[in-house]
Amino acid sequence: MISTFFAVAFRNILKNRRRSLVTLLAFGVGFAALSLFRGYTTNVFEELRSSAILDEGLGHLTISKEGWREKGSLDPEKYLLTKDELDKVAAIVKAEPGVVMVSPKLNLAGLASNGKVSQIFIAEGVVPEDFKALSRADAKVRSKLSQQTPDAVEIGEGLARLMDIQGGEGSAVLSGVTLAGQMNAIDVQVVRAFNTGVPDTNDKFVRMPLELAQQLYETDRADRILVLLDDVEATEATRTNLLTKLRGAGLSMEIKTWEELSVFFAGTNEMLGILLSFMGSIVLVIVVMSVINTMGVAVMERTREIGTLRALGLKKQGTVTLFALEGAMLGVLGCLIGTAIHTAVWAVIKVAQPMYTPPGFSEEVPFVIAYVPEFLVGLGFFMVVFALFAAILPASRASKQSVVVSLGHI
Numbered sequence: 043m044i045s046t047f048f049a050v051a052f053r054n055i056l057k058n059r060r061r062s063l064v065t066l067l068a069f070g071v072g073f074a075a076l077s078l079f080r081g082y083t084t085n086v087f088e089e090l091r092s093s094a095i096l097d098e099g100l101g102h103l104t105i106s107k108e109g110w111r112e113k114g115s116l117d118p119e120k121y122l123l124t125k126d127e128l129d130k131v132a133a134i135v136k137a138e139p140g141v142v143m144v145s146p147k148l149n150l151a152g153l154a155s156n157g158k159v160s161q162i163f164i165a166e167g168v169v170p171e172d173f174k175a176l177s178r179a180d181a182k183v184r185s186k187l188s189q190q191t192p193d194a195v196e197i198g199e200g201l202a203r204l205m206d207i208q209g210g211e212g213s214a215v216l217s218g219v220t221l222a223g224q225m226n227a228i229d230v231q232v233v234r235a236f237n238t239g240v241p242d243t244n245d246k247f248v249r250m251p252l253e254l255a256q257q258l259y260e261t262d263r264a265d266r267i268l269v270l271l272d273d274v275e276a277t278e279a280t281r282t283n284l285l286t287k288l289r290g291a292g293l294s295m296e297i298k299t300w301e302e303l304s305v306f307f308a309g310t311n312e313m314l315g316i317l318l319s320f321m322g323s324i325v326l327v328i329v330v331m332s333v334i335n336t337m338g339v340a341v342m343e344r345t346r347e348i349g350t351l352r353a354l355g356l357k358k359q360g361t362v363t364l365f366a367l368e369g370a371m372l373g374v375l376g377c378l379i380g381t382a383i384h385t386a387v388w389a390v391i392k393v394a395q396p397m398y399t400p401p402g403f404s405e406e407v408p409f410v411i412a413y414v415p416e417f418l419v420g421l422g423f424f425m426v427v428f429a430l431f432a433a434i435l436p437a438s439r440a441s442k443q444s445v446v447v448s449l450g451h452i
Contacts, residue, residue, distance in 0.1 A: 052371060054368055055368060055371060055372065055375075058336075061336055061339065062336065062372065064332075064336075065332045065333060065335075065336045065372055065376070066372065066375055066376045066379055067379070068328060068329065068332045068376075069329055069332065069333075069372065069373065069375075069376025069377070069379070069380065069425070069429070070376050070377075070378075070379030070380040070382075070383055071380070071383065072325035072326075072328055072329050072380070072425075073325075073376060073377055073379075073380025073381070073383075073384070073421065073422070073425060074380045074381075074383035074384045074387065075321065075325060076318075076321060076322055076325050076421060077380065077381075077384045077414070077417060077418055077421060078384055078387055078388070078411055079317070079318060079321055080318060080414060080417050080421075081384075081388065081411040081412045081413060081414055081417075082410075082411050082412075083314040083315075083317075083318055084412040084414050084417075085410045085411060085412040086310065086314060087311060087314075088412070089407070089410075090304070090306070090307045090310060090311070091274070091300070091307065093239075093307075094300045094301075094303070094304035094306075094307050095176075095270075095274070095300050096176050096177065097239070098304060099147075099166070099168065099173065099176055099268065100268070100300045100303050100304060101143070101145075101176070101268035101269050101270045101271075101300065102269060102270060102271040102274060102277045102280070102299065102300055103268075103269040103271070103277065103280065103281055103284070103297050103298070103299060103300075104266050104267070104268055104269070104297070104298045104300075104303060105131060105135070105266060105267040105269060105284070105288075105295050105296075105297050106121075106123070106265060106266040106267070106295065106296060106298075107121045107122075107123060107294065107295060107296070108294045108295060108296045109121060109296075110265060110266070110296070111296075111298075114265065118221060118265075119221050121265070122221075122261065122263035122264065122265050123146070123263055123264050123265065123266070123267070124262075124263055125262050125263065127293065128146055128263075128264060128267065130291065130293060131144075131267055131288065131293060131295065132144045132146075132267065134284070134287050134288060134291060134293075135267070135269055135284060138280060138283060138284060138287070140271050140272050140273060140276050140280060141269060141270070141271060141272075141280070142270045142271060142272050143172055143175060143176075143268070143269070143270035144267060144268070144269055144270075145168070145169050145172035145173075145267065145268045145270075146169065146252060146264035146266070146267050146268075147166060147167060147168055147252065147264055147265065147266050147267070147268055148166070148167035148252060148255045148256060148259065148263070148264045148265050149164070149165070149166055149167075149265055150164075150165050150167070150218055150255055150258060150259055151163065151164045151165065151218065152165070152216055152217050152218025152219070152258070153216070153217050153218070154197075154201065154205060154214055154215070154216050154248065155205075155214060155215045155216075155217070156205045156206060156207065156212070156213075156214050156215075157215070158206075159204070159205060159206075161201060161204050161205060161245075161246070162246060163197075163201065163216065163246055163247070163248045164243070164246050164247060164248070165195075165216070165247070165248040165249070165250055165255060166247075166248075166249055166250075166255075167250055167251065167252040167253075167254065167255025167256065167264075168187070168249060168250075168251070168252055169251070169252050170185065170187035170188050170189055170251050171189065172268075173185055173187065173249075174187075175270075176270070185234070185249070186233040186234045187233075187249065187250070187251055189251070191231070191233070192251055192253060192254055193228070193229065193230050193231050193254060194230070194231050194232075194233045194250075194251070195214075195216075195230045195231070195232055195233070195248055195249065195250040195254070196232070196233060196234045196235070196236060196248070196249045196250075197214075197232055197234075197235055197236075197247065197248050197249075198235070198236065198237070198238050198243060198244040198245060198246065198247040198248075199235045199236060199237050199238075199244055200241075200244035200245030200246075201235075201244070201245050201246060201247065201248070202232070202235035203245075204245055207232050207235065209235075210232065210233075210234050210235030210236075211231075211232055211233060211234070212231075212232045213229065213230070213231055213232065214229075214230055214232055215227055215228070215229055215230070216228055216230055216248070216258060218258055218259070220258075220259055220260040220261075221259060221260060221261050222260065224260075226258055226259075226260060227258075228254065228257060228258050230250070230254070240306075252264065269284075277299050277300070278299070281297045281299060284297060285297055326425075326428060329376075329425060329428060329429065329432075330428055330429075330432045333369055333372060333373075333428075333429045333432035333433055334432045334433075334435060334436065336372070337365055337368065337369055337432065337433040337435075337436050337437065338436040361437060362434055362437045362438055364437070365433050365434070365436070365437030366430050366431075366433050366434050366437065368433055369429045369430045369431075369432055369433020369434070370426055370429060370430040370433070372429055372433075373425055373426035373427075373428070373429030373430065374422075374426055376425070376429070377421075377422040377425060377426060380422075381418060381422070384418070385413075387411075388411050388413055391409065391410070391411050392410075392411075395408055395409075396408070396409040397409065
């Protein structure tokens with residue numbers, strides 16, 4: 043009986059080829075548009091996550107004294123981690139399973155000068171070897187900072203241009219206010235100019251060895267500790283465990299995740315999620331209306347056929363089932379067409395490797411669409427279910443007509 047229903051439903055789809063083709067194309071294009079956009083957002087999410095953890099140097103977790111982010115600039119000495127505190131925190135964190143790296147950092151700001159002009163800079167003091175370990179495996183250019191060159195610094199390309207440092211190499215003087223409130227200056231050697239990727243920092247940023255930053259600040263302290271894990275999924279669990287252990291050791295610390303610190307990631311991810319939901323709503327409405335229209339016209343054209351089937355003993359439920367199967371088959375065929383379109387576009391983009399400049403970036407990045415099989419399966423399931431129920435609506439109304447009225451329909 044079921045096989046007969048499937049055969050009849052398939053023949054009815056073929057009988058109205060033009061109408062069925064239009065419905066299938068609407069279904070397929072909508073499916074492909076949603077799945078391609080989902081592939082794009084998935085890739086953007088992965089790239090932003092890698093950029094925040096590695097390129098921005100946030101790691102998975104950042105440990106600092108409680109209140110440092112709100113009040114650290116008002117009373118730096120109070121909220122900096124002392125040498126003893128750094129050692130205690132590092133010992134506790136390194137003992138936690140899954141921790142790959144523990145590295146102190148220090149932020150500072152001041153004026154950079156080449157002897158002729160001066161520019162405001164914001165700097166980050168890092169442990170050179172730890173920072174290199176954060177670099178991506180496919181990085182084209184790696185940091186030139188080293189323990190063997192303690193006076194070497196790297197600066198943003200915009201800052202190098204403003205200071206007329208040709209080829210990314212030259213000398214400069216960095217000056218700033220120490221913890222004691224006095225001015226201090228150090229001579230540095232610029233060994234590389236790099237693009238920070240963000241226009242707002244490209245003309246201000248300086249990266250230097252931690253010891254050099256401490257020398258300029260006249261301190262042996264750091265303001266935070268970066269923690270790198272072997273599994274990003276363990277971030278929240280590790281934070282909870284470390285907070286418990288640190289407080290148990292009498293250390294008043296706060297721990298922020300990379301998601302909390304990367305404002306750009308949070309905003310972009312939320313925006314893309316809203317766009318995907320909005321697009322999904324539009325596509326589902328189009329698909330449902332297309333199926334309802336196709337099945338509604340089919341029901342009107344086949345009213346006498348429905349009456350004949352009812353007269354031969356087919357129950358109301360059987361009539362609804364027949365049209366529901368037609369809707370479901372349209373859904374399945376539409377999803378297959380959509381998958382084919384999605385795969386073709388994905389393959390073309392993968393081969394062509396187009397480049398574009400995202401908002402807020404200062405350099406081009408590759409346009410990549412991730413292939414997400416689980417999303418294709420999930421989207422296909424929901425769209426087939428929507429198509430099935432969309433077909434039930436007109437069929438249910440037709441099945442409620444009396445057999446005599448259906449047979450007399452013109």
